Amino acid sequence: MSALRLPRPSVRTRKGVRTTAIAVAALAVLTASRAPETVSGGTEHRAAPAADQDGPAWTGSATPGAETPGDGSYHTELPPLVSPDLPASVRLPAAYAAQSGIPATVLRAYRAAETAVARTDPRCRLPWELLAAIGKVESGHAGGGAVTADGTTRGRITGPALDGHGFALIRDSDGGSLDGDTVYDRAVGPMQFLPSTWHHWGADGNRDGVRDPSNVFDAALAAGHYLCAGSRDLSRAGDLDAAVLGYNHSDAYLRTVRQWFAFYRTGAHTVP
Template sequence: MAARRYARRIRRGAAGTAVAAAAMAALSASQAPGFLPSAHAHSTASPDRSQGGTDAPSAGGPIDGGSPYITQLPPLNTAQGPFAPVPGGAPGGHVTVPSGGTGLPTTVLNAYLRAQESVAQSDPGCHLPWQLLAAIGQVESGQARDGAVDANGTTYTPILGPVLDGNGFANIGDTDHGRYDGDPVHDRAVGPMQFIPSTWETWGVDGNGDGVADPNNVYDAALAAAHYLCADGRDLSVPA
């Protein structure tokens, strides 16, 4: 898949990837055995991909995001190259593809680029690279299951992590009444960036201007992750 080809191409950069990996782990590491979370903390079009496409997943149960727990981020590619416009991506607009981004689904890449642009204005000292969001997105959901999102960036079916019932993972009782994860008993990580519901309640944001903060929307999830990574004055350009 395109996302896998992208993952093989990325190279390690000088940004604080260890710090970012720790932040990512806190973001969704409720899936880790024994982890206890901190107190602070649609259309029917086919998937929009930069190369090729597949049919939308059939309606029904959610996509299961459960997999062996991972905290190590793929290495970053911090090199920036020529930008070239390609169709699609932004709702009602175009996305520009930087060097190293052509293997990513178009809408997913655009969500990362928009999040980077947004935090460059709101948190200029953070120096968040879009490649970091892409690395997290690859680890957490395989780039929203290889771009299985509609034109607005919402996944066709929810991407859910394992049930956090203490059976090999943390034991986290329901915090959202099943609103995001559909489980009224235990929490599950949700969406392309695998936020747990309690974390989403704190960090959730509307990233695509539709008036709704939805963890299953890649624009919303990418921007929320960007704010999370840049919190507390974190500077991601400082080597770890």
């Protein structure tokens, strides 16, 4: 597997949380499943990131189970350190409420994908919160919900060119039709698919007759099918970890997605 970029090692400290008595729970409270470190194969083997690189990325594969490297940078901010078991009378820090908000159209797309996959592949037990966690890490929920009414992003979301300089070398596979780059491939869309991956896994989540990786309904459904590939049951910790590592083969990525997944399972609400 070619060298990929490492995420930034530090995590921004959330103002207010560190000085609030109720924000004392460790991240382990939020992540009740087994520790990501027990998963084999997900070693951090990426090149150091450029100082200004903090973009979303997809490192999936056009073939189920295969490891095709791509841009490995992603958002590394974590949910607030707040226990989900606080008494109802306790006022939660503002950071908790702010971070649990998901743009309304994007949230609809995640839930629609869960429903669609449950209908076609019920044994997978895909939770929409997992799609939300990946969407948060990959693109900040399509740049904070910058989508049209039908779920298409307002402007193309792409990762850096995969030109072999600190990233994998993946030459153009789509004539630039999806990612706008006719020389190298780039991860594209709110769920950050490589063009070759989209060619295999692309889906029409909003039923408009078009498979568009820049449409959050299409991208969320495609991601759901990808995560469910094989005989995975995502209610099992091991299968869920394998699915996330298949999306981006990095322990750091797995930990980040796992923490957002646990956070969203404690509650989420829509924001404009």
